[in-house]
């Protein structure tokens with residue numbers, strides 16, 4: 321696996337990520353001809369000589385530039401490990417990113433990336449709603465470090481956004497922007513390009529904040545934030561990338577330059593993934609495109625069923641956006657497909673939502689999303705329980721809302737299950 325970035329073209333034709341997920345970044349010759357990468361379950365690596373060890377550290381700690389053709393040496397599994405390096409190389413293909421760093425969780429990726437870029441006295445801009453964990457980190461933890469979060473609702477029209485941010489930022493230094501689009505759990509959209517340019521104008525003159533996009537809901541198949549002006553893309557790899565609800569992991573991608581401080585801080589916080597997690601994700605990536613495509617097709621059918629059901633008041637799913645909707649243009653420009661997470665409001669309140677959830681049979685009542693099995697949960701009392709009720713309402717999260725992650729089961733069976741649970745309400 322020391323020989324990377326090869327074999328990505330045949331007869332001058334660039335291969336698609338689907339075709340490279342089984343081989344890219346791995347050289348069987350270095351592992352006894354094994355067709356699959358072994359799990360390099362080792363904490364440390366033997367240096368051929370003291371000089372080689374010294375050279376590896378010089379590059380790893382940025383004491384000098386990597387020489388032409390000089391391979392980055394394996395040192396210690398908190399810095400690098402073959403399973404993680406192969407995984408990182410493969411992940412770059414989907415987002416067409418220069419570099420990637422993988423983490424032990426999505427929160428580890430988000431926290432490490434933010435900590436690499438914000439400093440006391442800075443303003444951190446963020447969209448709303450955010451995943452519950454990110455919401456807590458941004459609004460409760462960062463203020464203790466004297467980093468002030470300034471939020472804006474997903475879907476705010478551009479003129480209003482600029483006026484409101486100018487007022488609240490008041491010329492202070494904006495060092496980072498965290499955008500989640502589509503937002504968890506409402507599927508509300510944020511225009512990455514508009515927010516990026518606006519964020520650079522509302523702070524101190526000359527500010528150029530790092531724009532991070534949490535691409536967990538649609539990526540890496542259906543949305544590529546780096547193409548729309550983001551500097552970093554972050555993932556909860558626990559969701560679609562892992563895809564089988566059996567591993568917790570995260571990833572952060574971007575240019576070498578922007579990712580470098582994040583990767584460096586990962587080494588010192590120790591938030592990297594372990595070799596076994598890396599290996600599991602390599603296995604998952606081989607079927608990523610098939611899984612996400614099947615889930616999205618299922619979700620289209622499920623959303624249509626819910627949208628026509630008399631006990632469902634409103635369905636939040638990108639495929640159902642109408643051209644009159646102010647965010648429809650963002651959807652067309654920024655997303656390639658609607659994905660497979662659907663939220664919907666039942667006619668009623670928490671009691672009706674709970675009754676529905678308690679009657680599901682095939683669909684499991686659990687948080688998380690993106691796995692092969694369909695899962696349903698109640699955002700107001702579960703994933704977003706930490707967000708005060710008044711704020712939940714402001715972000716469009718009500719007591720009658722259910723979030724559904726559609727899996728790869730037969731869609732007619734999912735619909736049968738949802739139908740009988742709705743009957744029980």
Ligand SMILES: *Cc1c(COP(=O)(O)O)cnc(C)c1O
Pocket residue numbers: 425426427428451453454500504534536537555556557558559568569570
């Ligand atoms: C799950 C999730 C996270 C957190 O990821 P973990 O892997 O659970 O740490 C962050 N953002 C979004 C949008 C998520 O759905």
